[in-house]
């Protein structure tokens with residue numbers, strides 16, 4: 391496909407037919423599979439429940455799920471029923487665990503699309519059980535206990551009443567028990583060990599009542615990387631990482647595994663002009679030229695998740711060099727000072743996140759500018775940025 395503006399040839403787009411705008415996120419299938427292999431090896435023989443919620447952390451849930459499914463996983467985890475439905479509609483056959491979301495009214499969709507919900511309210515048991523009973527069907531469920539996160543999950547004090555209710559619904563086959571750790575990123579946190587102990591107690595208690603969930607899981611990325619107790623094979627026999635699959639370590643952690651970045655965010659120059667000293671750029675004229683300045687327009691803005699906080703602070707890569715964002719980042723565009731780069735032309739590729747030449751920009755760097763988290767930077771990449779699976 392030739393572009394009217396002489397952009398570097400784009401990989402074939404899936405969702406869009408025309409390379410009208412060069413802004414895109416490239417998703418490396420080989421990096422994703424590499425990370426999966428690294429994790430599999432790390433936790434052997436524990437299988438992996440791969441977290442692909444929030445559009446696979448902004449990477450594009452369908453392509454990521456297809457790639458992971460081909461790479462071999464125990465199952466996929468999403469946060470919402472609608473995320474699970476999206477994957478089923480795209481033909482994903484793997485087991486899909488819905489970790490949270492709002493279930494009331496969603497049971498028919500859960501059953502129709504063969505999603506495995508995580509239940510933690512007596513009302514969940516009743517309404518799900520009733521629907522299954524009326525259909526003459528059974529379904530697998532996971533149960534979440536709250537061991538210290540204080541969010542979703544059966545409170546331990548209510549576990550007995552929950553278990554009694556569960557036994558009243560033979561339609562519900564409890565195949566999994568899980569909990570979520572609040573402080574796994576803080577190495578040695580007392581709460582983490584307390585949560586594991588509470589979980590074991592809950593598991594043993596259910597066992598006494600004749601409830602024997604085959605799969606028990608708690609480990610997110612941080613616990614998967616640092617806490618062998620959370621995949622001991624005795625209590626815990628499944629891990630549930632998200633970030634590490636995408637090459638993300640907990641903030642500030644050493645990179646103990648050679649994980650690779652999966653997403654590279656790129657655009658191209660769509661306009662160039664020379665400014666004179668004293669000229670200003672963009673809204674509120676927050677930047678003024680002090681010298682004769684070559685300014686490039688990039689077609690990416692805060693509507694794409696390229697934050698307004700990057701105004702006058704952020705950097706992008708052009709010709710393997712860092713160049714500065716000048717003036718306010720707007721909804722659809724931002725500007726960069728390219729005076730020090732030779733022979734710049736419209737159509738030149740610009741990297742917002744990822745590598746170019748010897749230089750590299752990562753999501754941690756962008757997160758610092760906006761006082762947020764690498765996860766948030768990636769999740770915020772806008773819906774109108776096409777995700778292109780490469781390799």
Ligand SMILES: *Cc1c(COP(=O)(O)O)cnc(C)c1O
Pocket residue numbers: 441443489570609610611612630631632633634
């Ligand atoms: C998001 C999430 C995970 C994965 O967390 P990472 O830190 O990205 O590995 C695991 N479990 C639950 C319940 C989650 O919401």
